[in-house]
Amino acid sequence: QANGANVEWGDDFGYEEEKALTKDTDVPIFIHHFPKELKAFYHRPDPAEVDRVLNHDLIAPVVGEIIGGGERIWELDVLLNRIDEEGLDREAYQWYIDLRRFGSVPHSGYGMGVDRVVMWVGGIGHIKWALPFPRDRRRIYP
Structure with a gap:
């Protein structure tokens, strides 16, 4: 809020809020332990704080997550x-449920926006210049 983000605990945030969080730094920062309502059902609840999940986002200045x-x-x-x-339909996720029914191990996962990483590392001003096949209203296919 000190940097201009109008966000309260429990609110999700987007690019403008990410920009405010990274305004005073030139390195990426981690945000973690989001409220469980904001994240997908498969994120593990934090045993110490059941209203939060064990997750993280890495946000970079200018680029965002x-x-x-x-x-x-x-x-x-x-x-x-x-x-x-x-309130999800169990039947729609039966394949995912079966993965746990027949055995699983403690594990984590992540997704990385390679184009955003390239944009941040390369100091590129617009994401379309970081993509091998950028799309716009005139170009849909590579």
């Missing part, structure tokens, strides 16, 4: 509870 990830739920009962809490 470049990596998002977190610990995944591996216990079947916890997964089913989260699916029910979110």
Whole structure:
């Protein structure tokens, strides 16, 4: 809020809020332990703070989020509870539920926006210049 972001605890945030968070730094920062309502059902709830999940976003100045990830739920009962809490149809996620039903191990995952990383590392001014096949209203196919 000190840097101009109008966000309260529990609010999700987008590019403008990410820009405000990185305004006074030239290095990426981690944001972690989001409220569970803001993240996908498969993120593991924090045992110490059940209203939060064990996840993280890495945001870079100018670019915004470049990596998002977190610990995944591996216990079947916890997964089913989260699916029910979110009001999701179990049948639609049966394939995912079966992955836990037939055994799983503690694990995490992440997604990285390679184009955003290239943009940040290269100091590129616009994301379309960081893409091998940029799309716009005149170009849909590579």
